Amino acid sequence: MRKIAILNQKGGVGKTTTVVNVSAALALEGHRVLVIDLDPQAHLTIHLGADQAADAKGVYDVLTGSVAMGEAIHPVRNNLWLLGANIDLVGAESELINEVGREIILKKAVESVEDRFDFLLIDCPPSLGLLTLNALAAVDEVIIPIQPHFLALQGFSRLLQTVTLVHTRINPALRVSAILMCMFDSRTSLSSEVREDIKQFLSGARNSSHPWAQADVIPVHIRPNIKLAEAPSHGQTIFEYEPHCNGAADYEAVAAFLSGEPTEAGTADVSETVETTEMNEVAAVEETEIAATDAANTNETPQDSPQSVSLDREKNETAESISQEQSTPHFGI
Ligand SMILES: Nc1ncnc2c1ncn2[C@@H]1O[C@H](COP(=O)(O)OP(=O)(O)OP(=O)(O)O)[C@@H](O)[C@H]1O
Numbered sequence: 001m002r003k004i005a006i007l008n009q010k011g012g013v014g015k016t017t018t019v020v021n022v023s024a025a026l027a028l029e030g031h032r033v034l035v036i037d038l039d040p041q042a043h044l045t046i047h048l049g050a051d052q053a054a055d056a057k058g059v060y061d062v063l064t065g066s067v068a069m070g071e072a073i074h075p076v077r078n079n080l081w082l083l084g085a086n087i088d089l090v091g092a093e094s095e096l097i098n099e100v101g102r103e104i105i106l107k108k109a110v111e112s113v114e115d116r117f118d119f120l121l122i123d124c125p126p127s128l129g130l131l132t133l134n135a136l137a138a139v140d141e142v143i144i145p146i147q148p149h150f151l152a153l154q155g156f157s158r159l160l161q162t163v164t165l166v167h168t169r170i171n172p173a174l175r176v177s178a179i180l181m182c183m184f185d186s187r188t189s190l191s192s193e194v195r196e197d198i199k200q201f202l203s204g205a206r207n208s209s210h211p212w213a214q215a216d217v218i219p220v221h222i223r224p225n226i227k228l229a230e231a232p233s234h235g236q237t238i239f240e241y242e243p244h245c246n247g248a249a250d251y252e253a254v255a256a257f258l259s260g261e262p263t264e265a266g267t268a269d270v271s272e273t274v275e276t277t278e279m280n281e282v283a284a285v286e287e288t289e290i291a292a293t294d295a296a297n298t299n300e301t302p303q304d305s306p307q308s309v310s311l312d313r314e315k316n317e318t319a320e321s322i323s324q325e326q327s328t329p330h331f332g333i
């Protein structure tokens, strides 16, 4: 079984959306997939339309030892099983604080069902506490979703430091396998620059012993797509809610990349090469709006427009944040 944690302690970068839709795509490809909701917000559980009834068993019960893993997981789609979360999980970190081996409870639970699945994807909470440590102890791979915006890489070094600690002390098999660019808007230079900065940083670590030495940016990015934001409130994956939108195409391509089963478009950056009507329509509306603004401000050059000034500022602040992170002592772990 391939075991992957989707982790970034930054909130709202696309972790849950990625777990739901990559696992759904893998399940549609015919793989047997288990997903674990390790976030007390229970967004994964809700997104899959599997909100826990008060007496339903979930990850809290497994971590506190009141139920076996095999009894707590349940099928939520064809080929897709869930170990769900509910609000009780909030208390798990403090309840387990004096437990011996508290970081490896989930690892042992996962091992007990390992033979039943081809893929495990864990949706981590936006923090680096005991729940995340359990995820990192239980998997072999970490995929880090990043939203390329203002200060996107703030906290990146702390995240890598946590992976290194777990790699050194608990789980030598652990490595960062990939970075996934989410809500990546190729029309802004900031998106491309954040991606280039990450690629450059990763290539600098290529021959090192760091657990991210082999990591690379996945050559498919997830475009901003309103359908991806609407699907959770319907308790549906993107393939059920709007199977022909950009979001479905992008997540299908990511799943194909991970499983080594390229789609017709191959594993090239389909998000960049396949311009759909949806994207063109948005661009057309924006061009019209910009043209109207330009006509109203005939003295204003494009470089002076408020949009480009704010993008330049964000770019500089992002670059500063990376260099500050890189110069902090813990970046050289
Ligand atoms: N590609 C996308 N285009 C548009 N909206 C998106 C996209 N990906 C995610 N979203 C929306 O952005 C919000 C944050 O996404 P998501 O919940 O997946 O992030 P997260 O990292 O799991 O957040 P948290 O840290 O709170 O767990 C959600 O409302 C989601 O529907």
Ligand SMILES: [Mg+2]
Pocket (backbone or CB within 6 Å): 015, 016, 017, 039, 043, 044, 123, 124
């Ligand atoms: Mg989430």
